[in-house]
Structure formats: structure tokens, C-alpha cells
Amino acid sequence: MSVRRLRWREGGPMTNPNAHTLPIIVVGAGMTGLAAAWELQQRGVPYVLLEAGDSFGGKVQSERTEDEFLVEKAADAFILGKPWALQLAQEVGLQDELIHPRAETKKLYFLRGGELLDFPQNLKMFVPLDDESFLQSGVLSPEGLRRMLDEQNVPPKENTDEDESLADFIIRRFGAEAMNFIVPLAAGIYVANPFELSMKAAFPQFLALEQKYGSVIKGSRATPRAQGPIFGSFKDGMSTLANAVAAKLTGDVRLNTPVLAVHPDGVTLTGGEKIAASGVVLTAPAWVAAPTLGQSFPAASALVGELQTNGSVAVILAYREGQFPRDMHLHGLQVAADEGIEMKAITVHSAKLHGRAPEGHVLLRVFFKDLDPQKALAEAVHEVARLFGAQGDPLWHAYADWRGKNPAYQVGHLDHIARIRAALPPNIQVAGSSYTGVGIPDCVNAGRTAARDVVAALGVDG
Incomplete structure (x- = not known):
């Protein structure tokens, strides 16, 4: 479908009694924005997709090197228990491209006290599904292991209205020492400070288990495990999904087109062009979105600007197999929170997923x-040599530098998001990882939901 480029008149925004015939503008072509545009296209609603950069996918970046390594700069897989990313992949015809982490290399270690311990078996995320194997794991002291299992006897929280931090939740239910095991598995997803990370925003499923079963462990054991693979990816990397959606978009799609300001009836580009619209789905990260809202929506802009971020850096290292004296067919390791080193985890990408290394x-x-x-590079090379015996320098290295670019869902986050939405008219929606989930399925769901919300607010048939 083609979309006319309608401009505002000099002296103010154009008025149009038939405003819903104007396109809906989607700002940002990360996974959230792509999903929003796809949803509008599926509904037959005209749209304009504006991306400040020169590529699609946002943080989702897969790069094939000249020597045939596949480098992922952010997510290397997506969880299948949340159906939205898989559904989108199927809609754009990627069924045959789907792969899963390799079961035959599913070996994971836990680094505690300088020792590589076998990761406990029979867990749901961090929740032990049987007492005996967990007691034998050594990931905590004997007292810490028993206290963690004693969560089954801790009464549920009475006041469920109040949010709490991940740290408060862990200490209350599993004991203080359990922080050393649980935080790397839970807070690591969000690269978060566990004393600030909101349980309601990040882990509502565990709060629900506590209330329904009286215990997270009891609830996890009473809930059947999903059959089949837990995670999915693509043969040529996670960018496959973003590029496949972008290739099927038939609306007005513009790269290298940053937005200066969002208005009730359109946007102004940094070059001065004004595009009239019936609604806007703003999917840029909060630190980018806040200034664009300042002119027309100062209250919402201030609230978006208050959202905090965390930082992370991934160092990607390539080696020859012969540089290791041991078998490297394993998925990696997690580091105990009290280990006293900067490194938080290692993924052996070549063993985790097919086609990631020659x-x-x-x-x-x-x-x-x-x-x-x-500094991270020096630490990474040192730790790989210390823990796995790597000899010599890596063949090459690369960085995924996300310092200051990971959303921090602080305690009270959901209430804060509600205030942001209340400060905007219903035809202006913010969506993306800054607000409602950092995983690819969450971003896809956020984009499609925001698009549907704008369409509903306009009363557009679609």
C-alpha cells in the first residue's frame, strides 16, 4: 500500500474532519516498531514507519564475519513459552528457519568459590523441582540450601498491593544466602540491581505462584513443565526475524529518518518535515522518546525521562578449538553473585546453537x-584462560556495548507506566522494552498491542 506524505500547513497543524484516513506513524524499527507496523498492515490500516538508524531490529543485531562466525550483539534466542515472537515468525514464513539450542551440548556450570560446579539439575529457572538433587549441588552452603528449600514453609505475603524488589522477595522467601544463586539467574536477565528491580514488572509469575500455592517451590512443582524446547532462534541469527518482517512491509518505511517531536496529530522530523497522522506508536527507548514528547506532552515527557537504565557489556571472543585443553561442547556458566569478580556469565555460543562458528x-x-x-576485554580473556585453560590470544574480539541502554524496572515501575499512559491521549502510545518487558516476545506483543490500542482509539475498522 502507498501512503501519501501529508504535510502540516504553515502556522499550525492541519485539521482534517476525516482524520482517521491519515496514516498511523510508528517511530522506531526495532522489534517493537516492526511488530506494530506489521499489525497495522494486517489490519489494512495505513502507516508510516520511521527509523533513525540505517537498519532494522534495534538492539537485535546478527553479523556474519568474513571467517564465517555468526555474532549476536544482543539476544541470541527467544523464549517459546511466550507465544508472540514465534507467532510473528510463522506469519512471515520463517518456520523452516527456526532452530533450538543444542540438547547434546546442554552442559552448564556455576562458578562459586573459584570452582566450576555442575549446574543443579531439575530446575525451573532458579526453582528446585526436587529437594535431593538440589541439596547435593553445592551452589550454596548446606545451611543456605536447606533454607532455600524451606521456602515451602514460608507463608505468603499478605499485602499484595505493594511492589517489592527482587532482593526483598528472595530474602523473604528463600533466605539471604539464596541471593548468591538466584540473582545471577533472575536479575541477570535485566542486568539489574536486585535491590531495585520490581517484582511486579519483572517476575509477576512468581508472585502469582506464591499467592495461589502458598509457595513458589510448591507452585512450580504443581505446574506441569512445558513439553519440547524452551527457546528458539534462527539459522542465520536473530536478525532474521527483524529483516523478514521488514521485507514484507508494504507501507511507507523510511530509514535514516529521526523524529524531532511527536504531536497529537503527527510528528516533526529533525530535518523539519512535518507528517500528519491520526495516531503515533512511539517505540524508541525512553531516553530517546522523552525529548520527542516534550513540546506537546510535557507531563508525559517528564515521566518517561524519569525511567532509569542499567548498563551491560558483552565481549565476543573467537578461538581455535585446539587452544583449549578441554572439551568446549557446553552452553556456558553462571557466576555466583558473591564471587567477587566483574564477569557475570559466559555463553559458549558455538556449542549452544548450530552454525555460530566454523x-x-x-x-x-x-x-x-x-x-x-x-577493561572487560582484558577480564574476559583472563577468565577464559583461568577457567577453561585457553592458550594464547583469541583470534579476534568484538563488543556489544549497551552501557546505559538497558531498561531498569525499578520498584513501582508498573504504576509509573500507568501514569505515563494517563498523561497521553489514547491515539499516542508508547511501547517497547523501556516499558513492558525486555525479551523479544514481550517487544513483539507490546508493538502489536500498542497498534491495536491506537486503532481502537480512532474507531478505525481493521
Whole structure:
């Protein structure tokens, strides 16, 4: 479909009694924006998709090197238990491109006290599904293991209206020492400070289990495990999804087109062009979105600007298999929260997913919080040599530098988002990882939901 480029008149925004015939503008072509545009297209609603950069997918970046390594700069897979990313992949014809983490290399370690311990078996995320194997794991002291399992006898919280931090939740239910095991698995997803991370925003499923079953462990054990793979990815990397959606968009799609301001009836581009619209779905990160709202929606702009961020750096390292004296067919390791080192985790990408490294090579991703990339590189090389015996320098290295660019869902986050939405008219929606979930399925769902909300607010048939 083609969309006319309608401009505002000099002296103010144009008025149009038939405003819903104007397009809906989607700002940002990350996974949220692409999903929003796709939803509008599926509904037959005209749209304009504006992306400040020169590519699609936002943080989702897959790069094939000259020597045939596949480098992921952000997510390397998506969870299948949330159906939205898989549904979108199927809609754009990617069924045959779907792959899953390799079961035959599913070996994971937990680094505690300088020792690589076998990761506990029979867990749901961090929740033990049987007492005996967890007691034998050694990931906590014997007292810490028993206290964590004693969560089954801790009464549920009475006041469910109040939000709490992940740390408060862990200490209340599992004991203080359990922080060392649970935080790397839970807070690591959000690269978050556990004393600030909102349970209601990040882990509502555990709050629900506590209330329904009286215990997270009891609830997890009473809930059947999903059958089949837990995660999915694509043969040529996660950018496959973004590029496939973009290739099927038939509306007005513009790269290298940053937005200066969002108005009730359109946007102004940084070059001065004004595009009239019936609604806007603003999917840019909060630190980008806030200034664009300032002119027309100062209250919402201030609230969006108050959203905090965390930082992370991933160091990508390539080696020859012969540089390791041990078998590197494993998925990686998690680091105990009290280990006293900067590194938080390692993924052996070449073993985790097919096609990530040429035969006879090892590709690693080493994760840190907000650390200078050069320091992170030195630490990564040192830890890979110390823990896995790597000999010599890596063949090459790369960075995924997300310092200050990961959303921080602080306690009270959901109430804050409600205030943002209340400060905007219903035809102006904010959506994306800054607001309602950092995973790819969450971003897809956020984009499609925001598009539907704008369409409903306009009363457009679609």
C-alpha cells in the first residue's frame, strides 16, 4: 500500500474532519516498531514507519564475519513459552528457519568459590523441582540450601498491593544466602540491581505462584513443565526475524529518518518535515522518546525521562578449538553473585546453537555489567584462560556495548507506566522494552498491542 506524505500547513497543524484516513506513524524499527507496523498492515490500516538508524531490529543485531562466525550483539534466542515472537515468525514464513539450542551440548556450570560446579539439575529457572538433587549441588552452603528449600514453609505475603524488589522477595522467601544463586539467574536477565528491580514488572509469575500455592517451590512443582524446547532462534541469527518482517512491509518505511517531536496529530522530523497522522506508536527507548514528547506532552515527557537504565557489556571472543585443553561442547556458566569478580556469565555460543562458528572453532560471549569495554576485554580473556585453560590470544574480539541502554524496572515501575499512559491521549502510545518487558516476545506483543490500542482509539475498522 502507498501512503501519501501529508504535510502540516504553515502556522499550525492541519485539521482534517476525516482524520482517521491519515496514516498511523510508528517511530522506531526495532522489534517493537516492526511488530506494530506489521499489525497495522494486517489490519489494512495505513502507516508510516520511521527509523533513525540505517537498519532494522534495534538492539537485535546478527553479523556474519568474513571467517564465517555468526555474532549476536544482543539476544541470541527467544523464549517459546511466550507465544508472540514465534507467532510473528510463522506469519512471515520463517518456520523452516527456526532452530533450538543444542540438547547434546546442554552442559552448564556455576562458578562459586573459584570452582566450576555442575549446574543443579531439575530446575525451573532458579526453582528446585526436587529437594535431593538440589541439596547435593553445592551452589550454596548446606545451611543456605536447606533454607532455600524451606521456602515451602514460608507463608505468603499478605499485602499484595505493594511492589517489592527482587532482593526483598528472595530474602523473604528463600533466605539471604539464596541471593548468591538466584540473582545471577533472575536479575541477570535485566542486568539489574536486585535491590531495585520490581517484582511486579519483572517476575509477576512468581508472585502469582506464591499467592495461589502458598509457595513458589510448591507452585512450580504443581505446574506441569512445558513439553519440547524452551527457546528458539534462527539459522542465520536473530536478525532474521527483524529483516523478514521488514521485507514484507508494504507501507511507507523510511530509514535514516529521526523524529524531532511527536504531536497529537503527527510528528516533526529533525530535518523539519512535518507528517500528519491520526495516531503515533512511539517505540524508541525512553531516553530517546522523552525529548520527542516534550513540546506537546510535557507531563508525559517528564515521566518517561524519569525511567532509569542499567548498563551491560558483552565481549565476543573467537578461538581455535585446539587452544583449549578441554572439551568446549557446553552452553556456558553462571557466576555466583558473591564471587567477587566483574564477569557475570559466559555463553559458549558455538556449542549452544548450530552454525555460530566454523568447524574446529569456539565462539564465546562473556558478560559484564556497566564496565569499560577495554577493561572487560582484558577480564574476559583472563577468565577464559583461568577457567577453561585457553592458550594464547583469541583470534579476534568484538563488543556489544549497551552501557546505559538497558531498561531498569525499578520498584513501582508498573504504576509509573500507568501514569505515563494517563498523561497521553489514547491515539499516542508508547511501547517497547523501556516499558513492558525486555525479551523479544514481550517487544513483539507490546508493538502489536500498542497498534491495536491506537486503532481502537480512532474507531478505525481493521
